[in-house]
Amino acid sequence: GAVVSQHPSWVICKSGTSVKIECRSLDFQATTMFWYRQFPKQSLMLMATSNEGSKATYEQGVEKDKFLINHASLTLSTLTVTSAHPEDSSFYICSVSGGGTDTQYFGPGTRLTVL
Amino acid sequence: KQEVTQIPAALSVPEGENLVLNCSFTDSAIYNLQWFRQDPGKGLTSLLLIQSSQREQTSGRLNASLDKSSGRSTLYIAASQPGDSATYLCAVIYNQGGKLIFGQGTELSVKP
Numbered sequence: 001g002a003v004v005s006q007h008p009s010w011v012i013c014k015s016g017t018s019v020k021i022e023c024r025s026l027d028f029q030a031t032t033m034f035w036y037r038q039f040p041k042q043s044l045m046l047m048a049t050s051n052e053g054s055k056a057t058y059e060q061g062v063e064k065d066k067f068l069i070n071h072a073s074l075t076l077s078t079l080t081v082t083s084a085h086p087e088d089s090s091f092y093i094c095s096v097s098g099g100g101t102d103t104q105y106f107g108p109g110t111r112l113t114v115l
Numbered sequence: 116k117q118e119v120t121q122i123p124a125a126l127s128v129p130e131g132e133n134l135v136l137n138c139s140f141t142d143s144a145i146y147n148l149q150w151f152r153q154d155p156g157k158g159l160t161s162l163l164l165i166q167s168s169q170r171e172q173t174s175g176r177l178n179a180s181l182d183k184s185s186g187r188s189t190l191y192i193a194a195s196q197p198g199d200s201a202t203y204l205c206a207v208i209y210n211q212g213g214k215l216i217f218g219q220g221t222e223l224s225v226k227p
Contacts, residue, residue, distance in 0.1 A: 032212075
């Protein structure tokens with residue numbers, strides 16, 4: 001399967017700042033990338049789906065102007081949390097798929113804490 | 116509304132015990148179902164994927180069954196080990212290329 005990395009693995013920031021999280025597919029042409037959010041003791045909730053070179057499709061209730069997603073290449077997607085607030089503190093996980101299959105390969109996640 | 120529910124939310128067992136984790140889904144017209152493992156503070160590892168036409172899948176000490184008509188799946192873990200301690204998530208997809216809908220997970224603790 002694909003090897004997926006995320007950077008940073010954790011980040012602490014002040015309220016009002018923006019944070020960028022990278023998701024890289026190291027050995028796999030990821031035509032589709034997914035971003036999930038997981039609050040403590042809760043399950044993963046899909047935030048958005050992006051195809052390489054296209055605008056992301058956001059799930060209902062997810063603010064596209066607050067969570068900026070860029071899927072610039074088949075190996076890189078970024079999630080930028082703009083003007084972060086404490087309620088944005090969460091575990092953000094990306095996954096990738098491609099090659100004509102539905103299998104998603106997950107990254108290790110990024111822990112965001114907004115003070 | 117398409118929802119996935121997992122029971123129990125947490126489970127603690129002694130080492131060596133066989134155990135069953137349950138997953139149910141409200142809309143039975145799934146495309147496939149997957150079981151994942153998540154270690155604390157980590158991403159997800161796919162354990163087993165069952166297509167809608169299949170009844171079960173096996174990998175080592177793990178066996179996942181699917182009863183699509185009743186909207187249920189079970190994950191059977193044989194001869195549990197402390198290293199099996201993790202949160203187990205099930206997720207369904209309703210169409211090819213569709214999104215994964217996750218259950219809340221079962222937090223498993225296997226005591227030595």
